[in-house]
Amino acid sequence: MRFAQLVVGPAGSGKSTYCSAVAQYGADMNRNIEVINLDPAAEHFDYTPLVDIRELIQVQDTMEDEELHFGPNGGLVFCIEYLLENADWLRTRLGEHEDDYILFDCPGQIELYTHLTAIKRLITLLQDWNFNVCSVFLMDVQFMTDGSKFLSGTMAALSIMVNLELPHVNILSKMDLLSKTARRRLERFLEPDSHAILGDIELNGLSAFNLKYKSLTESFGKLIEDYSLVRFIPLNLKNHENMGDLLITIDNVIQYGEDQDIKTKDFEEQEPDVFENLTNE
Numbered sequence: 702m703r704f705a706q707l708v709v710g711p712a713g714s715g716k717s718t719y720c721s722a723v724a725q726y727g728a729d730m731n732r733n734i735e736v737i738n739l740d741p742a743a744e745h746f747d748y749t750p751l752v753d754i755r756e757l758i759q760v761q762d763t764m765e766d767e768e769l770h771f772g773p774n775g776g777l778v779f780c781i782e783y784l785l786e787n788a789d790w791l792r793t794r795l796g797e798h799e800d801d802y803i804l805f806d807c808p809g810q811i812e813l814y815t816h817l818t819a820i821k822r823l824i825t826l827l828q829d830w831n832f833n834v835c836s837v838f839l840m841d842v843q844f845m846t847d848g849s850k851f852l853s854g855t856m857a858a859l860s861i862m863v864n865l866e867l868p869h870v871n872i873l874s875k876m877d878l879l880s881k882t883a884r885r886r887l888e889r890f891l892e893p894d895s896h897a898i899l900g901d902i903e904l905n906g907l908s909a910f911n912l913k914y915k916s917l918t919e920s921f922g923k924l925i926e927d928y929s930l931v932r933f934i935p936l937n938l939k940n941h942e943n944m945g946d947l948l949i950t951i952d953n954v955i956q957y958g959e960d961q962d963i964k965t966k967d968f969e970e971q972e973p974d975v976f977e978n979l980t981n982e
């Protein structure tokens with residue numbers, strides 16, 4: 702069996718930085734974690750990729766090609782479709798080793814995950830190639846610190862979970878950038894509690910829009926609370942313990958190490974203390 706994290710999220714949410722940090726953490730722990738760059742528009746990242754889609758196609762090519770003449774967004778989708786048409790290229794580059802553990806650093810174009818089918822087809826390919834795959838959705842925590850933003854981030858996470866149909870982990874990235882006050886505010890939203898979220902939306906003033914759609918907003922809040930579908934794990938990449946706990950959670954999700962004697966720890970037990978280990982070391 703092989704293992705893969707599909708690292709997805711909006712542009713700038715910290716996907717490449719996360720991949721680089723997890724690979725480095727793995728190296729520190731004597732674990733081989735490889736990263737594949739699937740972003741044909743990537744300009745910079747800190748890891749050495751096992752495979753780089755830019756060797757096959759770059760988004761610039763699709764924009765400069767006189768026949769295609771795409772804009773950046775259409776170009777990105779075209780590149781992923783092109784990768785799928787050349788799946789043998791990816792398979793050869795990947796090689797095949799038992800216990801491979803690979804992070805796929807995906808493009809920051811959210812519609813690839815919320816409703817287009819290309820990434821779903823990539824997932825099917827990976828599963829055919831013997832990968833246990835999970836999706837890891839990163840959301841910049843700075844866009845989640847009030848009720849309205851939290852609700853909208855949660856709905857984005859839900860769309861991705863429903864569309865990709867994979868074991869799934871949501872991460873709040875860049876926790877190191879939050880002030881203590883913002884952290885306290887966020888803490889109230891982390892348990893699926895529609896009252897905290899809706900209360901915060903009301904506190905910030907009910908605009909004409911909010912008044913008109915109040916019962917729709919309440920239904921969204923209730924959906925999240927009733928089904929406990931979406932949970933976020935706060936992540937401070939500068940904190941080793943926080944990184945370790947997260948990796949154990951994801952390993953459990955993709956069943957990595959079930960046959961090996963690895964140290965396991967149940968994340969459920971730690972949930973009341975999600976903020977305890979988040980200070981920078």
Ligand SMILES: Nc1nc2c(ncn2[C@@H]2O[C@H](COP(=O)(O)OP(=O)(O)OP(=O)(O)O)[C@@H](O)[C@H]2O)c(=O)[nH]1
Binds near residue numbers: 712878
């Ligand atoms: N302080 C802090 N900055 C971060 C963190 N993660 C990412 N950043 C910064 O956020 C910016 C975007 O990070 P990337 O890792 O390139 O984000 P991405 O999701 O790969 O972006 P795209 O390639 O555009 O999709 C960079 O300037 C990073 O240095 C973090 O945990 N803490």
